[in-house]
Each structure stands twice: as C-alpha cells, then as structure tokens.
Amino acid sequence: MSAQPSDIPVPVGLAAAGSLLRLLRRLSHDPLGLLGLFLVLVMVFCALFGPWIVPDDPFKIHVAERFNAPSLAHLFGTDSLGRDVFSRVIAGSRIALSVGASSILIAMVLGLILGLTAGYGPRWLDNAFLLLFDSVYSFPTVILGLTVMTLLGASIATLMFVVVVIQTPAYARLIRTATLAAKNAEYVLAIRSLGTSPLRILVVHILPNIIGPLFIIASMDIPSVIALEAGLTYLGMGIPPPAPSWGRILQEGFTAIRDAPWIVLAGGFPLILTTLGFTFLGESLRDLLDPRLRRIV
Amino acid sequence: MLVYLLQRIGLSILICVTAMTLLFAAIHVIPGDPATIMLGTRATPEVRERLNKEMGLDQPVPIQLVKFLGRAATGNLGVDVWSKRSVGTIVMENLPYTLILILTGLGWAALVGIPLGCYSAIRRNSFIDKFTGVISVGTISIPSFVVAIYALLFFSIQLGLFPVIGAGERGDLEDQLWHLVLPSFAVGLGWVGYLARIVRASMLEVMGENHVRTARAFGLPEPKIVLHYALRIAILPTVTLLALAIGGLLSSAVFAENIFARPGIGKLIVDSANVRNYPVVQGAVMTTVALFAFAMPIADFIVAWLDPRVRSAL
Numbered sequence: 001m002s003a004q005p006s007d008i009p010v011p012v013g014l015a016a017a018g019s020l021l022r023l024l025r026r027l028s029h030d031p032l033g034l035l036g037l038f039l040v041l042v043m044v045f046c047a048l049f050g051p052w053i054v055p056d057d058p059f060k061i062h063v064a065e066r067f068n069a070p071s072l073a074h075l076f077g078t079d080s081l082g083r084d085v086f087s088r089v090i091a092g093s094r095i096a097l098s099v100g101a102s103s104i105l106i107a108m109v110l111g112l113i114l115g116l117t118a119g120y121g122p123r124w125l126d127n128a129f130l131l132l133f134d135s136v137y138s139f140p141t142v143i144l145g146l147t148v149m150t151l152l153g154a155s156i157a158t159l160m161f162v163v164v165v166i167q168t169p170a171y172a173r174l175i176r177t178a179t180l181a182a183k184n185a186e187y188v189l190a191i192r193s194l195g196t197s198p199l200r201i202l203v204v205h206i207l208p209n210i211i212g213p214l215f216i217i218a219s220m221d222i223p224s225v226i227a228l229e230a231g232l233t234y235l236g237m238g239i240p241p242p243a244p245s246w247g248r249i250l251q252e253g254f255t256a257i258r259d260a261p262w263i264v265l266a267g268g269f270p271l272i273l274t275t276l277g278f279t280f281l282g283e284s285l286r287d288l289l290d291p292r293l294r295r296i297v
Numbered sequence: 298m299l300v301y302l303l304q305r306i307g308l309s310i311l312i313c314v315t316a317m318t319l320l321f322a323a324i325h326v327i328p329g330d331p332a333t334i335m336l337g338t339r340a341t342p343e344v345r346e347r348l349n350k351e352m353g354l355d356q357p358v359p360i361q362l363v364k365f366l367g368r369a370a371t372g373n374l375g376v377d378v379w380s381k382r383s384v385g386t387i388v389m390e391n392l393p394y395t396l397i398l399i400l401t402g403l404g405w406a407a408l409v410g411i412p413l414g415c416y417s418a419i420r421r422n423s424f425i426d427k428f429t430g431v432i433s434v435g436t437i438s439i440p441s442f443v444v445a446i447y448a449l450l451f452f453s454i455q456l457g458l459f460p461v462i463g464a465g466e467r468g469d470l471e472d473q474l475w476h477l478v479l480p481s482f483a484v485g486l487g488w489v490g491y492l493a494r495i496v497r498a499s500m501l502e503v504m505g506e507n508h509v510r511t512a513r514a515f516g517l518p519e520p521k522i523v524l525h526y527a528l529r530i531a532i533l534p535t536v537t538l539l540a541l542a543i544g545g546l547l548s549s550a551v552f553a554e555n556i557f558a559r560p561g562i563g564k565l566i567v568d569s570a571n572v573r574n575y576p577v578v579q580g581a582v583m584t585t586v587a588l589f590a591f592a593m594p595i596a597d598f599i600v601a602w603l604d605p606r607v608r609s610a611l
Binding site for chain 1: 308311312313315316319320323324431434435437438439440442443446447449450454455543544545547548549551552555556563566567570571573578582585586589590
C-alpha cells in the first residue's frame, strides 16, 4: 500500500507515528471529527480507568438512599436499590466498549476468511455463501438478537455471538467484492503464473490490498453494536444483572420513570454521546482515508 | 422484465426457505428438549410426552423441517401451545399495528427528509445544507430506543401532551392517531437524516447532468427543473433504500412497541420470548423475514416502473 523507497530504511514505528500525526493534523481542520475524537477518548478513558474514578462502588446497595435525586453527593442520583447512578454509568462504558470492540474484531476475522473464500473459491461456493449471507441479513437485527438470546439464554458470550452473526455477513460481502475485483487484476495473474499457491496469493498479495476499507467500515459499526447491546439488555435479553450496562440502567430507570426520571436520563445520555462520538470520528476518518467509501456507507 | 422479476421473487423465496431452515436448526440444535424448557423441570413425563407429540417433536428432525416448511408455504405457522390458537392468526392480529407504525414513521421521515435533502443539494454549502449535514449524522447514530424513552419522558410524562401507553381505543380514530405520534416519531427520526443524505447526494449528481442543462437552456422555471426533471430521477435510489429500511424499521418498532406498550409484532416477539413460547416466536420472526425478503423485489419493480431506462434495460 504505502510506497516507501526501499533504499531509505524507515523504522516501522516511526513511520506509523508520522502518518498518525499527519492524520491528526488533517483531522484538526474538521470540528465535528475533533468533537468525535474527544468524545471517544472520554469514553475509552472511562472504560480503562473506570474502577479508579468512580466516586462509589457501582454494585453497592444503600437501602436508606433509594431514589435520591441528583445532588453533589450523587451527581445522577441513586436508583431503586440506592446505588450511585453516576458510578454505574461510568462502569457501563467498559461493558459497552469491550463487548462492542471484541465482537466486531471476531466478526472481522470471520468475515475476512469467509469473504476471501467466497471471492476466490469456485462459483458454487460463492453462490452458497451469498445465499447464507443474504438469509442471515434478512433477519431484522434486533429480532435476530432476541431470537438467539431466547434460545441460548442471556449472557455476555451469547450477546457477542449475536453481534458476530449479525456483522459477519456485511464484512464477508465487502471482502468478497474486493477479492473478486482483485482476482483478475494483473498483479494477481502475474503471481499466479509463477505457480504461487492460492493461500499465499490470498494472504500475502490480495489481503493487504483490500483490508483497508474493512477497518474503516468496521470501526463505523461500533456505535450500532453498542446500541444493539444496550437495546437487547434494555429488553431483558442482553447482559444479565447486576452488570451496569447502559441498557440495564435504562430498563431499571424505565420502571421508575415517573418518580425518578433522572435514572433514564442518565442511562440514555452516555449512549447518545458515544454513538455520536464514534460516528463523527468515523465519518471524518473515512473521508480522510478513503473518500470512495462514502458511496458504500 | 418478467423473467427478471420472477428471478428476484425466486431468490426471495430461496432466502426465506434458508432463513427458516437456519431458525429451525437453531431451535433444534440447542441442548435440552423444548418440552422441558417450555414446561419447566417440574412437569411430569406424561405431560412432556403429550407436548412432544402435539408439537411433532417425537419425529426425526429432517422430517419435522420438511413438514414445517410445507405448512409455512401454505401460511400455516403452527399452533400456540399455550392458548391453542393458530400462530398465523396471532401474528395477523399484531401485524397491522406494526405496519401502520413503520409506515407513519417512514412517512413523516420522507416528508421532512426528502425536501431537506433536495434543498441542501440546490443551496449547496448554505447554512441549511451544513445544518442538515450535522443533524443527519446526529439523528442517524442516536439509538431509536433512547429517542423513544426520552420522548415518552418529556412529552407524555412531564408535559402530559401525549398518552403514555397503548394504541388507543378501537374504532376511535382520533385517539389511535394521538397514540401513534410519539412511537412513529421515535421510529422515523433516524430516517430523516438518512433520506436527506441520500437525496442530497443523488440530487447533486443529477443536477450536473446534460438534460438539466438543456432544460435550463430552454429557460424553464427553476422549480420545474428541480421538481420535474431532477428530483424524479434523484428519488429512485431512495426507493431501493426504503425497501432495505424495512429491516431497521422493524428493529426500531420492537423498541417503540415495548416502550409505549403498543400491540405489534415486536411486542409479540418479546412477550413470547420471555415465556419461551417457541412456536409464536418462530412464526412472528419468520413473518418479519418474509416482509423484508419480499420488499426487495417489490422495490425493484417500483424502480423499473418509475424509470424507463431501467425498464428497457431489463
């Protein structure tokens, strides 16, 4: 991809840092992208250092302090068990980010393997894969999630499985299309005529050329995956209690929406800020890195 | 044209059958026998035996699958084991509520989003264009259930402007419409930005085309050029998008129906899933898949009908 003159060796780390700096400088001309970056950094900071910055234990029950309105002691008030909602919101960022990022990563790897196989393999295999992708895709996401969660039982593992099932077809389709185009490119024909094995052609020659867009598309899916996690948990079919998922905070707050509206307010606003943050940052990065992708997303 | 349409419908049927097989396999692959899961571990062996027979679970799985597909093809989705009612009837009772909800949601989104996108394309880089751009990204990314909950909190509970739960009195149209406002607002909000973006992008493309320049050269009034010559073409990608939107709309409908306690497919699925009523979940899920799978050929057909270029190319 990058055309470094081979006679001037540049340390890989330094080159990467240089291009990252260049990217940041270009990002700084885009106020929405910067806002996105800021929101994402706040979220990542909360996810990483949450346990050290929460003012109170997010699981600790204080029966005497049920439904306290927001105050200096409890910024977002307390819930039906007297737990500090602000601490639970911060702790929720770790759940949202870890479930979202790890399941998207698994879906990327799976989608990559399936997409390369479908695109480079025989025609019948391609057709069979396409039918499978389209069939999975034709389930509305939340409904597919509800069905799988009902069948397998609500747990973090099942939830990640649901995300993988939903996201993989999209990535596989993207990689398949790119592989089909690369398959007949001259550089691939040239390597093939040298007798290189299909596996080596795929991994060493085609993969590096087509993987860029996958990263951009996948990172732009993070907000919808976070929303899916919270949504399923809200419906009681996601992460089981007492884990302070934002969906759980919303669900618990919804039952007390008349008496303690601050709980749903506190559960919803981190969802809004993170989805906005990731979307602003993602769109900005996409336009900087690969404007052609605008047509796909 | 006819061949193409038949091909598309054939593909939709194939997708439905594959999706049903996947769903069926999923239900039967999980460990534990469905009768025990449905009845709980305290049920006597006789009761379990009877339920297995009633649901045909005592037969080999492939035979069950073939029978299930055969029945589904004739519209028979099985029987709800609890209430002994036909699943098809239960689904059909709930489906109209969901369809009305997503159609009004999409409807108001189109009424706002399409003109907004059109205007943004004509007045490119104006304040309204930039504002629309930011609002689009914002509304697309905010989860619809947060919108629904916040809307319920502010407009129903705090301000008391709209009813909190239900779909309104049967037969009382005004009451039903009043109950529809907030749910369809939540379902449609994300699509305002989406439609505005798509229409803006395709309008920008069409406005640069030769026939628009020719129309200008003839001195036609600008509104006529925009509405009659440009928008008519620019709207076409939107039609295909609207068919794809059904999946997302059904997902938001699940939340809206549960939050506002409205009857509908989404509430039916969640309620049945909570009591592990598999036949109803299966029937309702399959109905949503079929809706989505057949929306695509219908959209293709509408595009072909609207666009003579597509029609003659087929």
